[in-house]
């Protein structure tokens with residue numbers, strides 16, 4: 238099993254991260270000095286969007302796909318980022334250079350509606366433009382994520398309908414996911430397996446979820462979950478490689494009986510799921526030939542994309 242208190246986002250300790258420079262609205266500040274206002278709409282209301290991205294060989298993996306998601310979400314909630322994609326890339330490049338970072342880097346790019354003039358909800362109270370923050374860290378997932386896998390627990394908290402808070406928003410407010418994560422922790426697991434409003438298996442609180450049954454790869458229809466960049470890459474890679482892949486409804490009985498299961502996300506790429514609700518997945522801790530093939534294909538795709 239994964240080490241105590243590990244999560245799907247546990248990275249190796251890296252002392253260089255103690256002195257990183259963080260981009261805050263155009264200024265680079267030591268992490269201890271990087272601050273946003275207590276009036277910031279991201280802090281007050283979770284009114285903002287973010288992207289998690291990875292830098293390899295000085296290139297941002299799947300930059301266009303991340304920008305598509307960010308700009309679409311911001312447009313949908315009338316949040317003006319205040320710069321175009323080239324501006325975002327320039328800010329990322331400046332931050333990476335200030336930190337001497339080129340490889341095995343994880344970035345959290347955050348955009349909020351900015352500082353409010355009064356501590357209330359109305360978006361019109363944010364009048365001075367967005368707050369943009371870029372945190373970059375030297376970041377490699379710990380080896381135990383691959384060797385031991387992750388333990389999932391199915392939780393009572395379900396995914397929302399798109400007309401409440403669409404799960405496709407990578408919004409600052411992740412309370413639905415945080416509650417699910419707490420429930421999983423209380424059940425003794427590392428991460429939550431969340432169902433959709435109809436009871437079908439959907440996703441986890443922080444990653445997308447796949448199972449393998451008799452050589453076929455299954456994932457949810459894509460409704461109610463994050464439109465993960467890694468999720469889509471895995472589906473595309475399966476199709477190109479002749480691995481049968483289905484976006485479909487399925488239930489817990491299918492997940493509990495899976496031969497292999499894994500999570501996808503920018504941080505960890507593909508992480509095996511060792512157990513679901515205390516039941517071991519397959520015979521190799523969630524791994525198996527399909528998982529290994531997909532992981533290999535994805536690593537090659539990242540190499541090509543960041544050459």
Ligand SMILES: Cc1ncc(COP(=O)(O)O)c(C=O)c1O
Pocket residue numbers: 289407414440441442443444445462463464465466467468501502503504
């Ligand atoms: C709830 C949730 N699911 C899945 C993902 C994985 O998405 P991606 O593969 O684009 O990193 C994220 C990442 O932000 C997420 O917040």
